[in-house]
Amino acid sequence: MAQAESHAVQLEGIRFAYPGADRPLLEDLDLTLARGELAAVLGPSGVGKSTLLNLVAGLAVPEVGRVTVLGTEVTALDESAAARWRRAHLGFVFQQFHLLPYLTVAENVALPLALQGERWEDEGVRSFLGRLGLAEQADAYPRHLSGGQAQRTAIARALIHRPPVLLADELTGNLDEETAVAVMDLLVEAVEELCTTTLVVTHAPEVAARVHTRYRLAHHRLHREP
Numbered sequence: 001m002a003q004a005e006s007h008a009v010q011l012e013g014i015r016f017a018y019p020g021a022d023r024p025l026l027e028d029l030d031l032t033l034a035r036g037e038l039a040a041v042l043g044p045s046g047v048g049k050s051t052l053l054n055l056v057a058g059l060a061v062p063e064v065g066r067v068t069v070l071g072t073e074v075t076a077l078d079e080s081a082a083a084r085w086r087r088a089h090l091g092f093v094f095q096q097f098h099l100l101p102y103l104t105v106a107e108n109v110a111l112p113l114a115l116q117g118e119r120w121e122d123e124g125v126r127s128f129l130g131r132l133g134l135a136e137q138a139d140a141y142p143r144h145l146s147g148g149q150a151q152r153t154a155i156a157r158a159l160i161h162r163p164p165v166l167l168a169d170e171l172t173g174n175l176d177e178e179t180a181v182a183v184m185d186l187l188v189e190a191v192e193e194l195c196t197t198t199l200v201v202t203h204a205p206e207v208a209a210r211v212h213t214r215y216r217l218a219h220h221r222l223h224r225e226p
């Protein structure tokens, strides 16, 4: 248990290959994140950064190795147990946002609360949207949002239920510099206030500069950067 207490995320000896690939995408990959650690994964396109996030979330299953998050061995859960576990413990900002087109911004953002059967105040959701500069878009549908607004909606949805672990793929990819800084402020605040363990995939120097630890994904595994 001591290990589960100190390590929020632990990947051990991971080997992962997509079906039909002639060699593994990830091999002998290890990663340990402490509670409240804010870490970035860097690396060129196609090295497996998104796949790594999916492994932490239990959305991809390694051929070999173990993924443990907050003391739960994610690799040992069946699909429906993994889905329940994700809802309660994870926030995930996907590269393509995955907003539901028939729900408004406020409804999309409230979704993690609804899925957990939590009661929520519409006002609370709106004030959270305001912190991300989305007050005026609360009743808009995703098709009317700019790329940056859609991304901020995805970020709000990932953080609204205050998950202990946040995974974000290209957190600030579609944002102008000012909004990217505001999003990073919010993230750093969440990490400090709520001890949110966070793993972000990024190419953005303004993100990489503000994390606690940086890893480069290269040659199938992670390398700690200075």
Ligand SMILES: Nc1ncnc2c1ncn2[C@@H]1O[C@H](COP(=O)(O)OP(=O)(O)OP(=O)(O)O)[C@@H](O)[C@H]1O
Pocket: 018, 019, 025, 043, 044, 045, 046, 047, 048, 049, 050, 051, 052
């Ligand atoms: N579902 C899949 N089936 C087969 N191959 C896949 C699948 N998803 C990704 N790949 C391949 O695995 C490799 C790694 O993909 P991944 O998306 O993890 O990389 P990435 O480092 O996140 O790239 P980017 O920075 O462009 O998002 C790529 O060569 C990709 O084509």
